[in-house]
Amino acid sequence: MTSRFRTIIEPFRIHSVEPLRFLSDEDRGEAIREAGYNLFNLHADAVLIDLLTDSGTGAMSRDQWAALQHGDESYAGSPSWYVFLEAVRELFPFPHVIPTHQGRAAEKILFATIGGPGRVIPNNTHFDTTRANVEYTGAEAVDLVIPEGRQPSVEHPFKGNMDLGALERLLTERGADVPVVFVTITNNSGGGQPVSLENLHGVRALCNRFGVPLFLDACRFAENAWFIRTREPGQQDRPVADITREVASLADGMTMSAKKDPMSNIGGWLAMRDDSLAERCRNLLVLTEGFPTYGGLAGRDLEAIAQGLRECVDEHYLRYRIRSTAYLGEALDRAGVPIVKPVGGHAVYLDARALLPHVEPLRYPGQALAVALYEAGGIRGCEIGTVMFGRRPDGTEGPAAMDLVRLAIPRRTYTQSHVDYVIEVVAGVAAEAASLPGYRIVEEPPQLRHFTARFEPLA
Numbered sequence: 001m002t003s004r005f006r007t008i009i010e011p012f013r014i015h016s017v018e019p020l021r022f023l024s025d026e027d028r029g030e031a032i033r034e035a036g037y038n039l040f041n042l043h044a045d046a047v048l049i050d051l052l053t054d055s056g057t058g059a060m061s062r063d064q065w066a067a068l069q070h071g072d073e074s075y076a077g078s079p080s081w082y083v084f085l086e087a088v089r090e091l092f093p094f095p096h097v098i099p100t101h102q103g104r105a106a107e108k109i110l111f112a113t114i115g116g117p118g119r120v121i122p123n124n125t126h127f128d129t130t131r132a133n134v135e136y137t138g139a140e141a142v143d144l145v146i147p148e149g150r151q152p153s154v155e156h157p158f159k160g161n162m163d164l165g166a167l168e169r170l171l172t173e174r175g176a177d178v179p180v181v182f183v184t185i186t187n188n189s190g191g192g193q194p195v196s197l198e199n200l201h202g203v204r205a206l207c208n209r210f211g212v213p214l215f216l217d218a219c220r221f222a223e224n225a226w227f228i229r230t231r232e233p234g235q236q237d238r239p240v241a242d243i244t245r246e247v248a249s250l251a252d253g254m255t256m257s258a259k260k261d262p263m264s265n266i267g268g269w270l271a272m273r274d275d276s277l278a279e280r281c282r283n284l285l286v287l288t289e290g291f292p293t294y295g296g297l298a299g300r301d302l303e304a305i306a307q308g309l310r311e312c313v314d315e316h317y318l319r320y321r322i323r324s325t326a327y328l329g330e331a332l333d334r335a336g337v338p339i340v341k342p343v344g345g346h347a348v349y350l351d352a353r354a355l356l357p358h359v360e361p362l363r364y365p366g367q368a369l370a371v372a373l374y375e376a377g378g379i380r381g382c383e384i385g386t387v388m389f390g391r392r393p394d395g396t397e398g399p400a401a402m403d404l405v406r407l408a409i410p411r412r413t414y415t416q417s418h419v420d421y422v423i424e425v426v427a428g429v430a431a432e433a434a435s436l437p438g439y440r441i442v443e444e445p446p447q448l449r450h451f452t453a454r455f456e457p458l459a
């Protein structure tokens with residue numbers, strides 16, 4: 001049913017609530033100092049509106065909570081496994097589905113199997129864990145998103161598209177070293193931007209020509225399909241599940257985190273067509289995750305994921321989801337805050353490099369902005385920039401392509417008044433941006449440093 005009214009409402013009503021926790025400015029200042037100015041180190045009790053991630057933080061539905069009760073914890077061949085398998089195959093009909101405890105476990109197993117020194121893995125943009133898992137094997141991770149995808153203020157309906165010319169050059173020069181081509185839908189590290197069906201067909205054609213398999217990092221496939229439906233010529237009114245099946249038909253496999261679009265608190269999977277690759281991956285799975293009919297998951301998790309998969313392709317849900325993210329982005333844009341445009345599916349990305357021109361990339365403008373949003377209003381966002389991507393595998397450091405702060409929207413969790421509050425806080429901080437200090441790192445681990453590094457504000 002399409003409404004004749006303009007207002008897009010939440011397609012649910014609230015059934016159970018969690019209290020928010022209000023801290024004084026002083027207490028927040030104390031908390032962030034103790035956390036080494038790293039928002040990942042905060043006690044979540046000290047956060048008012050948590051936009052750190054949309055991963056595993058969504059509100060499960062009544063029917064997902066009910067599904068948990070159907071969880072069957074048999075070690076092998078649990079009925080819950082078959083419920084899960086059927087729900088996955090309804091959208092992604094791959095012969096082999098390998099459950100894992102979350103997305104990066106699927107990445108770890110896949111790249112341990114097909115990566116290694118001398119190999120190169122292209123992607124539109126690798127997510128941080130994907131890049132880290134590729135590099136951990138000694139392989140090289142290259143990002144080949146279209147040039148528009150690296151320019152925050154440039155509008156493009158499918159800014160997550162792969163640069164087909166660049167991919168063709170890479171495959172021509174180093175095809176033998178490429179074990180797989182990846183496409184991330186939506187392109188999280190590049191602003192939550194979608195990839196068009198046309199572009200995916202183009203990638204498929206190149207993969208066919210060079211005999212290389214194509215895998216999807218499909219965490220936000222439903223949001224991507226919604227953008228295809230609303231932006232790509234000829235796709236209007238097509239069911240999201242149907243678009244998803246076409247996307248899946250173009251790929252040879254996928255890695256997946258069930259913590260995103262499937263609205264579960266935990267879970268993921270690896271899927272593929274190739275029998276011998278699947279066998280090698282399952283052998284690793286048994287070592288690190290568990291038996292092939294549960295991976296790292298409880299039977300009840302498999303049930304919740306299956307139900308979440310059915311809910312996330314619902315058009316009323318997706319219309320609300322995409323519109324409510326755009327609502328935040330458009331308001332910030334009107335307030336003069338530089339953001340990645342157009343607004344992505346799961347998050348609004350603030351362009352910290354543009355907002356804080358006085359803080360050079362190696363003084364971490366994204367970190368500076370993220371800390372300021374917490375100090376001012378208890379909002380926790382996530383730096384996606386030089387802290388996350390600036391350290392190269394050889395230990396040297398350089399600026400990332402962009403310095404962004406991601407405000408990720410947990411699914412079905414916050415209401416419009418929460419978002420109005422976020423708009424007010426961000427606009428207030430932006431007005432004072434010239435006074436924000438840069439940071440230096442005082443402690444960092446060798447990989448994925450953004451999770452645990454400690455910082456100090458510069459005078």
Ligand code: F0G
Pocket residue numbers: 052053054055102103104105127129130184188217219256257258259267268
């Ligand atoms: N791929 C993409 C595109 C992701 O966004 C994530 C996680 C993963 C893979 C890994 O999945 O967390 O289940 O191991 N992204 C979260 C985020 C953490 O905040 O964007 P995971």
